[in-house]
Amino acid sequence: MRESQIMFLQYMTGLLILVFGSFHFLLISVLSPSPQKVLYIYSGINASHILVGGTLYYTWVKAVYSSLIWGSVFELLLTFLVYHVFNGFRVILSEIIPGGRAEKAITYILFIAGLIVFIWGTRTVVIGLGGGF
Amino acid sequence: MTIENKKGWISWFNPFKYGSDRWMFALHRLTGIVLGLYLIAHVWETSNILNGQVTWNKIMVDLDYPFGVHFGPYILSLVLVAAVYHAFNGIRLTIVENGLMLPRPYRPEYPYKAKSLSGLNNVLKIVLGIFMIAVSAIGIIYIFTGVII
Amino acid sequence: MEQLILKDFGEVVKTVTFRVRRYDPEKDDAPRYEEYRVPVQKGMTVLDGILYIKEHIDHTLSARYSCRMGICGSCGMIINGKERLACQTQILELGKDLIKVDPMGNYEVVKDLVPDLSKLFRNHQNVKPFIIRDEEEPKGEYLQTPGQRERYAMFTDCILCGLCLSACPTSASDELYLGPQALAQGFRYIADNRDLGFEERLNVLDSKHGVWRCHFSGACSEVCPKGVDPALAIQLLRQVMTTNVFVRFKQKGTETGPERKSVSGVS
Numbered sequence: 381m382r383e384s385q386i387m388f389l390q391y392m393t394g395l396l397i398l399v400f401g402s403f404h405f406l407l408i409s410v411l412s413p414s415p416q417k418v419l420y421i422y423s424g425i426n427a428s429h430i431l432v433g434g435t436l437y438y439t440w441v442k443a444v445y446s447s448l449i450w451g452s453v454f455e456l457l458l459t460f461l462v463y464h465v466f467n468g469f470r471v472i473l474s475e476i477i478p479g480g481r482a483e484k485a486i487t488y489i490l491f492i493a494g495l496i497v498f499i500w501g502t503r504t505v506v507i508g509l510g511g512g513f
Numbered sequence: 514m515t516i517e518n519k520k521g522w523i524s525w526f527n528p529f530k531y532g533s534d535r536w537m538f539a540l541h542r543l544t545g546i547v548l549g550l551y552l553i554a555h556v557w558e559t560s561n562i563l564n565g566q567v568t569w570n571k572i573m574v575d576l577d578y579p580f581g582v583h584f585g586p587y588i589l590s591l592v593l594v595a596a597v598y599h600a601f602n603g604i605r606l607t608i609v610e611n612g613l614m615l616p617r618p619y620r621p622e623y624p625y626k627a628k629s630l631s632g633l634n635n636v637l638k639i640v641l642g643i644f645m646i647a648v649s650a651i652g653i654i655y656i657f658t659g660v661i662i
Numbered sequence: 663m664e665q666l667i668l669k670d671f672g673e674v675v676k677t678v679t680f681r682v683r684r685y686d687p688e689k690d691d692a693p694r695y696e697e698y699r700v701p702v703q704k705g706m707t708v709l710d711g712i713l714y715i716k717e718h719i720d721h722t723l724s725a726r727y728s729c730r731m732g733i734c735g736s737c738g739m740i741i742n743g744k745e746r747l748a749c750q751t752q753i754l755e756l757g758k759d760l761i762k763v764d765p766m767g768n769y770e771v772v773k774d775l776v777p778d779l780s781k782l783f784r785n786h787q788n789v790k791p792f793i794i795r796d797e798e799e800p801k802g803e804y805l806q807t808p809g810q811r812e813r814y815a816m817f818t819d820c821i822l823c824g825l826c827l828s829a830c831p832t833s834a835s836d837e838l839y840l841g842p843q844a845l846a847q848g849f850r851y852i853a854d855n856r857d858l859g860f861e862e863r864l865n866v867l868d869s870k871h872g873v874w875r876c877h878f879s880g881a882c883s884e885v886c887p888k889g890v891d892p893a894l895a896i897q898l899l900r901q902v903m904t905t906n907v908f909v910r911f912k913q914k915g916t917e918t919g920p921e922r923k924s925v926s927g928v929s
Binding site for chain 3: 518519522529530541617621
Binding site: 394397398417418419429437439442462465472475503507 | 570574
């Protein structure tokens with residue numbers, strides 16, 4: 381691919397992350413499936429650090445991961461993010477160590493690292509959708 | 514014999530003496546690196562949902578109280594501000610780096626102030642900056658109090 | 663009135679300290695700083711100060727200059743942390759008692775304040791800074807309207823002083839990066855309606871260390887002593903790239919012929 385095509389995708393994924401990222405932020409606030417729209421609810425007044433509710437409580441997070449809509453939002457967001465982040469890292473690193481074998485090595489290493497992160501996240505989404513908790 | 518006089522990558526984060534665009538570049542790069550590393554951590558963190566209720570709840574509490582101190586909201590706020598900054602500056606860069614909202618080529622006149630760094634570019638900076646502050650404020654208020662404005 | 667102006671002329675207003683970075687390849691292993699006290703008259707530039715040091719205090723100090731009036735672009739230096747032409751910087755306008763003078767960054771240093779600008783010229787050559795045509799002998803004049811000239815005229819003002827490469831944060835770490843000067847000149851020829859060489863330049867401009875390594879930090883336009891605004895040229899060049907992003911180009915051994923068109927319109 382020409383560099384201009386790579387960077388065109390960088391801008392496009394950036395804008396798509398903006399859209400899907402806003403859904404993600406709405407999910408943990410307004411659209412939270414938990415009755416109280418708070419991130420954490422602890423038992424006891426003196427914060428005994430036992431989680432009993434809130435958006436990040438197991439039941440509600442599980443409910444989100446079981447939904448097909450949120451699952452696909454996460455998967456798309458993950459795809460765009462991995463491309464954007466690892467291409468960004470490639471740009472930054474190729475500016476620190478420009479040219480030659482080092483730059484090629486950086487490209488391959490970051491490609492594999494990005495693939496690992498992508499597979500790891502996809503695993504969570506797919507198993508979550510399949511209900512294999 | 515000549516000697517190298519490279520400023521090096523450390524000078525990316527030395528935006529003094531130049532204009533506001535230079536500051537925004539340094540911050541964009543810094544927040545980009547931070548958010549990229551956060552993504553990796555976040556993918557690990559959320560993958561724990563598959564490990565059952567006890568593990569998940571324990572990790573959530575550990576992340577909210579790292580080392581027994583209530584740091585969670587501060588970390589979340591920092592990530593939020595970084596994400597909001599990167600997003601809004603990213604919108605500006607997408608517009609401006611593709612040659613939109615920039616002046617047409619003009620006749621330079623003394624004192625040779627660059628027009629690409631002012632004009633509509635500055636309007637974008639101010640408008641998006643106001644949005645950025647508003648969104649960050651709403652987010653931080655929510656993270657600390659649970660109140661959605 | 664004339665006499666009043668002449669009365670102040672030549673009077674020493676104040677004395678400032680010049681802290682100059684010295685490096686002698688025959689003696690020093692590493693650069694060091696040396697301080698000089700320079701009496702300042704009204705209207706004296708930093709270059710005048712350096713020449714005063716050379717004449718009266720230390721003859722071994724080296725600096726490159728020729729025209730002393732901001733035309734030749736030889737005397738670029740980092741003065742008080744910012745890239746400027748020494749001949750265009752008034753000492754009194756700086757308003758500081760300590761003036762720190764460094765050679766330009768991101769270049770190799772030959773001696774004291776003299777940078778080796780061959781990197782700048784090499785990059786400039788790489789973007790083919792000339793009009794590319796198909797025919798070997800021009801058959802007549804190539805026509806151009808004033809409006810077509812306006813599209814690139816401001817970028818012809820570049821004097822190759824190299825200040826932008828010293829200020830650019832990408833050039834600071836990436837020595838293969840073309841730099842603002844070369845990219846702006848690339849755009850200057852691409853935007854020219856007489857030129858047909860877009861595809862030839864694409865190999866260099868659209869490479870891994872070409873136009874996309876600019877991140878619009880604006881430092882180049884901030885320091886440009888001629889107001890060339892290289893940042894604007896790079897963004898406009900990127901617009902050309904983006905509009906042609908899905909077009910397939912024959913990059914090596916480009917075709918020639920009557921069907922070849924200029925990017926900026928019919929020639």
